[in-house]
Amino acid sequence: MNNNQAWLLADQEINSRLLIGSALYPSPDIMRQAIQASGSQVVTVSIRRQNPGDQSGQAFWQIIQSLGCHILPNTAGCRNAKEAITTAHMAREIFGTNWIKLEVIGDDYTLQPDPFDLVKAAQALIEDGFEVFPYASDDLVLCQKLVDVGCRIVMPWASPIGSGKGIMNPYNMELIRQRLPNTTLIVDAGIGKPSHAAQALEMGFDGVLLNSAVALADDPVKMATAFKQAMEAGRLGFEAGTMPQREFASASTPTLGTPFWHQD
Amino acid sequence: MNNNQAWLLADQEINSRLLIGSALYPSPDIMRQAIQASGSQVVTVSIRRQNPGDQSGQAFWQIIQSLGCHILPNTAGCRNAKEAITTAHMAREIFGTNWIKLEVIGDDYTLQPDPFDLVKAAQALIEDGFEVFPYASDDLVLCQKLVDVGCRIVMPWASPIGSGKGIMNPYNMELIRQRLPNTTLIVDAGIGKPSHAAQALEMGFDGVLLNSAVALADDPVKMATAFKQAMEAGRLGFEAGTMPQREFASASTPTLGTPFWHQD
Amino acid sequence: MNNNQAWLLADQEINSRLLIGSALYPSPDIMRQAIQASGSQVVTVSIRRQNPGDQSGQAFWQIIQSLGCHILPNTAGCRNAKEAITTAHMAREIFGTNWIKLEVIGDDYTLQPDPFDLVKAAQALIEDGFEVFPYASDDLVLCQKLVDVGCRIVMPWASPIGSGKGIMNPYNMELIRQRLPNTTLIVDAGIGKPSHAAQALEMGFDGVLLNSAVALADDPVKMATAFKQAMEAGRLGFEAGTMPQREFASASTPTLGTPFWHQD
């Protein structure tokens, strides 16, 4: 049972708010099981060089296709707008989708985005008819700029790719959510635990994209189930309206003058 | 569907790891629906003064009984060992259970436990045959002392009752879990959001006890469902073994010399 | 007495690592006293419109001149590269210095920088012979880009201007320090307390620029002295090499087999 309502991602009706990567799994079969267990309907795949004759590539592709998910190709490893644009075009041809997760890496160590070439590439790709999912830092001005050039979806990071640190700067993230109410916002990169994913949705983000947290878990399939649950928990928590946080404690139990039993 | 295995709480087989309070709900009926939605099988109830003839008490009690849950009476509002011991005995008689959530309040403002009278009362009640669930602070030495006097269950707080601040001191909490591997540890008080509950279980705690986070949500029934999911997510995440957190980012995608597609 | 060594800021020998603003003080005389108490030798001043005949401007200017500090004009309030460049040229003419604190605001609410026009303006001003002090976010790629276009000094924010929140994202800040070892790095904006300033210097930052934390204190002159001390403390702490932080406690006292007294 899924407790969440369907939502629209780039005009597609989607039941899950989790977007999941296809790298780093112990085996293709575990990848397949994990993606299924996650409930995700959007799978990112990477293309650095077209290599249609590669046998392992064929096998991988058959698994991906068998899952019946939306494919979200990415431009992982691209270091400038030109590379990313070229890669995006190749991906569109190979995968037959105009969706592209746009990564333009600005630093080889943290793998954080280069805001300059990211915006440039996003603009060019939107003009070319792509549905761009830009991987951004948690900088409101950058996110706003991506919206200004036509992005309907923006994906700020929680923390560096593969760090598993969760949301490093909640202030920035809350601000982005608050200031871009009409943009589909997906937290991408840095999610390490189910509670991180739940927290992102409780803050009102529309989705979460992750890979390492599932693929590198001791038991990726079980972890995928954990994230499925956490996503539903976080979204329901957001919809249910969390209690106000109070600076100082107050008794949750009215202890005087209240009816019998009505105390805790 | 419940993705979690049953576990033993004080020798009782329980499916849910959530213990839930029965105070502060907008109405008895919303309480009933919320407790059902939470999946919890253990409900705390409060008795300050015996008042069997009170009509509202009777109605409340019928609802509680109809839920088929284990009753965990508490000693909320007691300020010293003597009061708490007396209340516990009253509760055992009224509710027909030897379970008691032992609260001995040391400060009227934060409602934090008095470690001194808590240990004293715990010892006395264990000698009297009670199964004591002591509400403690996140002090390892206090928790150890409670184990030393015979508690099989210890319930350290996350933060002050009703504050919704979540786990204030993760260092202390991790230490308690690590050092008391054979004790049933339940995080009690301060949980405000589903992600807080998931975090507690990811740290290896056996359960979570909460009340305000559900009862004071805008939609308590939906929030109860959110917590049900978050508990399952957190437990599965713990069992699945979370990825190691890394201080600096590493690419999750091997981009050179790897088979086609196997990149993200 | 100043316990710190002199350092070079844009080829000028400077004794203090504090750069201080000249806005928001209760009165011009308190401003004068506070700046003197702070020990700062660099004072930021703002020019939005040239207005040489304004009487209050004249009085302010005489105070600033009497302090014998380096003047660091800023481009506060500019919203794009063109405005900032024009303002910088005006400032150079009026104040007779090629130093410019470059602010290009990307968001009216948080007053955070616009990375795009910031880099553009920095490049243009450096070509025009300015010594640019760019006010940046804590984004490594942006800071690197500013260095690439010729900045010898970069000023990442701690948190939003006037928020007093201190360093919001220590991970980002440590990374910037580590990766730009040859750049003069000054933490600008968001410092609220002396301990925040000390922390920035302990992390190896070369200086701190602040305004509100002193000007809006209950006693600005005393607070200026506090920051003077905190800056010296932080720098000395950095130079003295802080002890390694340990995940779990170890006794600081060797209690067995050690000479008498040598225990604590």
Added chain:
Amino acid sequence: MNNNQAWLLADQEINSRLLIGSALYPSPDIMRQAIQASGSQVVTVSIRRQNPGDQSGQAFWQIIQSLGCHILPNTAGCRNAKEAITTAHMAREIFGTNWIKLEVIGDDYTLQPDPFDLVKAAQALIEDGFEVFPYASDDLVLCQKLVDVGCRIVMPWASPIGSGKGIMNPYNMELIRQRLPNTTLIVDAGIGKPSHAAQALEMGFDGVLLNSAVALADDPVKMATAFKQAMEAGRLGFEAGTMPQREFASASTPTLGTPFWHQD
């Protein structure tokens, strides 16, 4: 120059708010220099066994005496009230002071206090005429209890001894300060950096006791100077009244309709 006013510690007029330990220094001479540089007038010393004939003990003692500081003997390593009381009596005889830093260790790993025997020992020692400086956890109820049995001074920890983690739970610490306005409160244990010490004083604590942070620094003498400055900075910051922290940024510069120059 010392910018701080003298204060009363157990009826003694003291200029510095830093209390410093005498263990773990690279050499007795570096200890001497560091303590002098710290400006501290209160030095803790440890006695586990009386050993007056020990030569190294004699040399150490001569150095300590030459510093002209108040001696604060401690009961480091004691694991119950009886040991601590015995050690305190020995210390009073040897050092000729009724001051005692009361440590009763409840856990060999974290070296955190045992609240139960701590209160018991404090009460007994106060009845015996000691001025007790109890090393406590950051538990308000424990601190209050120590006051109730007669302590005029209470020393809650920041974090485990030797961890250098700083103030782990600011909420608890602020609460203790707020609720015990008439008690001399000294932060003891866990301070690792000058900024941590400044933060403690900004919160209104009366003093800081530390040892490892200076003794284990690469340059203990320089670090001692850093802490001297940080203590003064923190106290002045507290007295000067820090600006309110604001959730969202506001421009520190009024940019419209304001007099020329009066903008930053």
